[in-house]
Amino acid sequence: MTEANCGTTSPHFTVRSPASERVLSRVDSSPYGWLAEPLHDISGLIVDIGCGTAPTREHLIGRRWVGVDLSSSELAVAVAAGRCPLVQARADALPVADNAADAVCAAMSLQVLTPLSAALAEIARILRPGGLLAALVPSRLGFAPRGWLGWASVLNALGVTSHPWLNPRVCDGVVKVLGRRSFEIVSSHRRTFLFPISTGEAAELLVDSLYLPGTSADRIAAAKHTLGAWARPGRTLPLPLRRVVARRQVLP
Numbered sequence: 122m123t124e125a126n127c128g129t130t131s132p133h134f135t136v137r138s139p140a141s142e143r144v145l146s147r148v149d150s151s152p153y154g155w156l157a158e159p160l161h162d163i164s165g166l167i168v169d170i171g172c173g174t175a176p177t178r179e180h181l182i183g184r185r186w187v188g189v190d191l192s193s194s195e196l197a198v199a200v201a202a203g204r205c206p207l208v209q210a211r212a213d214a215l216p217v218a219d220n221a222a223d224a225v226c227a228a229m230s231l232q233v234l235t236p237l238s239a240a241l242a243e244i245a246r247i248l249r250p251g252g253l254l255a256a257l258v259p260s261r262l263g264f265a266p267r268g269w270l271g272w273a274s275v276l277n278a279l280g281v282t283s284h285p286w287l288n289p290r291v292c293d294g295v296v297k298v299l300g301r302r303s304f305e306i307v308s309s310h311r312r313t314f315l316f317p318i319s320t321g322e323a324a325e326l327l328v329d330s331l332y333l334p335g336t337s338a339d340r341i342a343a344a345k346h347t348l349g350a351w352a353r354p355g356r357t358l359p360l361p362l363r364r365v366v367a368r369r370q371v372l373p
């Protein structure tokens with residue numbers, strides 16, 4: 122475990138934020154603010170798992186919060202932005218005591234955490250009985266929403282039919298996955314955010330934000346070109362997300 126220290130770095134945001142946060146910061150309203158809403162009344166420790174650049178931190182100011190991620194480059198951006206405290210560790214080996222957290226938040230991370238079952242067991246271990254898990258995950262596109270054609274052309278250029286997440290079952294199946302473990306579902310809401318694709322730059326950013334292990338550079342360039350050609354002022358791509366809030370069961 123390594124602790125990343127905000128106090129030793131420049132307070133200015135000098136490191137470029139990864140594409141995923143930059144995409145979600147351009148949509149019509151903040152998905153991170155939406156995720157943080159159910160945690161506003163938490164006074165105890167909130168552990169942000171797979172915090173990345175820690176965008177959620179800005180929505181939980183004044184709370185006892187700690188971000189955990191395995192990537193030193195993501196954490197470096199978080200440090201540069203003054204989003205602390207942070208710990209470099211794996212989600213399946215959290216350096217947090219049993220029952221120590223009042224809440225866990227997981228912004229766009231459950232779909233990529235591996236091994237998922239060990240990470241969920243760790244989340245259940247560190248949460249006190251009755252503690253909350255708030256998670257934001259990608260959701261299905263649904264039937265012919267506005268902008269569907271833009272997505273279809275991007276996926277076609279990439280040679281895939283859907284996003285190749287490591288844990289696709291936690292996307293729309295998150296309620297089922299958590300319900301089978303030691304969690305009681307409090308709420309599950311789907312919301313579609315709109316990302317403006319008005320320029321080629323926005324198209325490139327969107328494609329850069331996609332999780333595409335093993336996709337060739339040619340296909341990625343083709344997807345950027347296709348989406349860039351589709352870009353127009355006023356055009357948007359739908360980003361459907363699901364927010365699930367679950368409570369760690371109080372065992373008899």
Ligand SMILES: C[S@@+](CC[C@H](N)C(=O)[O-])C[C@H]1O[C@@H](n2cnc3c(N)ncnc32)[C@H](O)[C@@H]1O
Pocket residue numbers: 141142170171172173174175176189190191192195210211212213227228229230233234235236
């Ligand atoms: C899609 S990013 C989301 C980051 C951030 N929460 C956000 O919303 O911008 C997923 C993050 O999970 C982290 N991650 C992936 N597998 C992990 C693991 N096993 N343990 C800890 N972090 C992990 C990655 O390093 C990455 O920062």
